Amino acid sequence: MNARHAVWIALLLLPAAAPYAQIDVDEVQVAEARQAFIDRVSAEHGFDRAELTTLLDGATINSRVLELISRPAERVVPWYEYRGIFLNDGRIEAGVQFWKDNAETLEAMAERHGVEPAILVATIGIESLFGTRMGAIPVLDALSTLAFAYPPRSAFFSGELESFLLLSREEGADVLQASGSYAGAMGAGQFIPSSFRAYAVDGDGDGRRDLWGDWDDILASVANYYAVHRWRTAEPVAADASRPSAWSGPEPGGGLELNETVGSLKGLGYEFAADLPEDSPARVFAMERDEDTFEYWVGFSNFYVITRYNRSSKYALAVHQLSEAIRSAYEASVESGQ
Template sequence: MLVRIVLICSFLMTVACANRSEKSAFIDTMVAKHRFSQHELEVLFDQVKINDDVLKKIAAPAEALPWYKYRKIFLTDSRIEEGAAFWRQHAETLKHVSEQYGVPPEVIVAILGVETLYGRRSGSYRVIDALSTLAFAYPPRSRFFAGELEQFLLLCREEKVDPLQPAGSYAGAMGMPQFMPSSFRSFAADFDRDGNRDLWHDPKDAIASIANYFKAHGWIKNQPVAVRVFAKNENYKALLNDEIKPNLRIDELESARVEFSRPLPLDSKVKLLAFEQEHGNELWAVLDNFYVITRYNHSSLYAMAVYQLSQALLNYQLPTPYE
């Protein structure tokens, strides 16, 4: 028992030393690269905490679930009803933003619904704690999160925000649309032109920021997102792989005896995806706009949840079905 305790203590001391070394190197980089004050950063990071709960959460993301379980999280009556109410409340802003950026209102609202329940759950972790934990104590993605921590400190300096104040998700995503710091700096919009890009409290800025993000990542106005397809035999399986970007012609799917639930232009590029149900797979042909949604979260489950929620919201808003 004593030997075990000594080994555990030794391990924890090693981790703590590694964290201090990573933190010191990060501070040195920020001073040299961006002319931050060494003293101010040292004082700041003395108040930063490595959060074990962050490490537990990132090790078990919801995207690891099968589709039929993942879908149930987001496609609920309450989320649809709340989304329809949000749409009605912000209809004018959504109309103007959709016209300006070419992104449909239902997709923007669905992103907000999946991310934060329309702004009600934007996260309770201090962003600097979450990002520091993942940058200094999560080796698999430390490089990525160190980059986001760098962007966060730059953002706080630009927006004149105390780095200890913003709260967000366990991964450091912020505000109603859950932008990572790099996305915030690049795509956040001040739609109401009040001089402040407020993604925590201003739905207008959040709505416009999502649309701006999608447009910048290649959203195609009036293009479908996904179409349900049905396989006549097992030939379709040869077309499945881990890629998400559309790279197949319509005739290639038809040659594999895959039938479309509704026609698409013959020059469309599509990707065949299979979503796990309790009894077999559900097949979808997805287009470029589906891929754009995955730039928000690199998961086909996430993009399909956004798409299906958007269609549920549209059906709730309109008297006639829409797919």
């Protein structure tokens, strides 16, 4: 795996000089969890027990990984700050250039999977700054840390570590060479191992699924992820909404499921533009405009699909807004012949 390693985008979401607490690790708990994992995985998948023990004994329990997983940016950064990280001139200009450099592939993948090029470009732009920031933490260390030393999600990350070992065997890759995010996400599209195994595709037919350096594979895989999660071609993602100043209806709650319809939201008094049937699923999201006020957005089916990639309404709205900004700038650039 020939990755271009750099600091993963999530690290940029935290203040550069932010201190972090040293998290105590229960070494006995780690050893017991590691041994139970070795016993299960070697029995279920035929890994050599001695080799697996040596491999996992050599993995580092990384306290920085534990600190980062405890406060992901989607939870701790308000929308008006989160948006500013991704919606800026530099990222938009880089997106336009990326589109130009990969126009043929983007069009081919859009036609094959029914996902608009702008969405693919924006997703790659947010996940890895168009492949320039794909993570510098050894995946084996990140997943071992979270599987064995982070009880709140040990079951989930044990599954991801298992998937990573299986993926490495299936792809003929060296597990010690793969780097990624603090959560074990890899490549330009930042796929966790289970998603890599389930949704990554060989876009150019060369017999490999290279999500680090092969843009045919990368873009095909991101498009396939969205398509499998029921992306609706040419339908809107979201619309900004307003409501009467003397609002007496319910306030938007938490969660991501589409619990209303276009018609029901209009019936409550929300005003927004959407060329969709009245019974189309929808949900209102309140986003921090600043420290004191909110802005309101209605998310539709494609908004929900984006949250399957990253389970955050902030992330989905950032993908939507960045895609619109890049699309507009790209079309203007093409029209002007630049």
